[in-house]
Amino acid sequence: MQKYKHLFFDLDHTLWDFETNSLHTLLQLFDKYRLSSSFISFDDFYERYQKHNQMLWIHYREGKMTKAQLNFDRFHTPFNQVGISDETIAQNFARDYIAISPTKTALMPHAIEVLEQLKQSYTLHVITNGFKEVQYLKLKNSKLRPYFSKIFISETIGASKPKTAFFEYAVKSANARKKESLVVGDNLETDIDGAINFGLDYIYFNPNKIEHKRQLMNEISDLKEITTCLK
Numbered sequence: 001m002q003k004y005k006h007l008f009f010d011l012d013h014t015l016w017d018f019e020t021n022s023l024h025t026l027l028q029l030f031d032k033y034r035l036s037s038s039f040i041s042f043d044d045f046y047e048r049y050q051k052h053n054q055m056l057w058i059h060y061r062e063g064k065m066t067k068a069q070l071n072f073d074r075f076h077t078p079f080n081q082v083g084i085s086d087e088t089i090a091q092n093f094a095r096d097y098i099a100i101s102p103t104k105t106a107l108m109p110h111a112i113e114v115l116e117q118l119k120q121s122y123t124l125h126v127i128t129n130g131f132k133e134v135q136y137l138k139l140k141n142s143k144l145r146p147y148f149s150k151i152f153i154s155e156t157i158g159a160s161k162p163k164t165a166f167f168e169y170a171v172k173s174a175n176a177r178k179k180e181s182l183v184v185g186d187n188l189e190t191d192i193d194g195a196i197n198f199g200l201d202y203i204y205f206n207p208n209k210i211e212h213k214r215q216l217m218n219e220i221s222d223l224k225e226i227t228t229c230l231k
């Protein structure tokens with residue numbers, strides 16, 4: 001008898017190659033908005049954006065800001081830092097980013113072949129903290145959607161990972177039992193701590209082999225290693 005029946009996958013940077021897709025979108029928009037006349041380089045813009053965006057996502061997860069505020073401010077602040085204070089530019093840029101990034105389709109290495117194999121024996125679900133309209137488009141455009149039974153998005157549920165309410169809702173709605181469920185995700189705070197706090201088994205996917213001091217149940221750097229953790 002197999003130990004697990006339901007596998008819950010994070011989407012961004014676990015299956016959908018967020019870094020590559022986001023980078024390509026930002027490069028395209030950097031060009032469109034002629035930002036090279038304001039920033040020293042694309043890297044200068046990208047570093048400022050990333051730093052600020054990460055901080056805003058923490059605020060968003062804690063319910064301290066809306067997604068519209070997040071999407072505007074993550075561009076407006078770096079723009080403002082280099083003297084682009086016109087809010088319309090940040091608004092248009094933010095709108096374009098939301099429209100273009102989900103059309104990008106780069107996936108993490110071996111994502112499709114691993115899902116293809118897993119779907120034979122497991123029921124697969126997505127658990128993600130992203131924006132509803134964006135995450136559905138990503139799944140559709142990158143051809144991931146058919147592999148999954150249910151898609152759980154924080155915005156729809158009204159609670160974000162790592163909140164127990166999120167995981168509880170997902171497991172219940174999937175008609176899964178906790179013992180038969182496993183979480184696969186790349187984020188220690190949202191995916192892994194969320195799984196631990198609700199009492200679910202998990203696999204920490206660490207493709208960049210980021211160092212940490214945690215004692216973890218399962219850790220992999222290639223999606224192909226998932227099968228070795230399922231026994």
Ligand SMILES: [Mg+2]
Nearest residue numbers: 010012013186
């Ligand atoms: Mg992720």
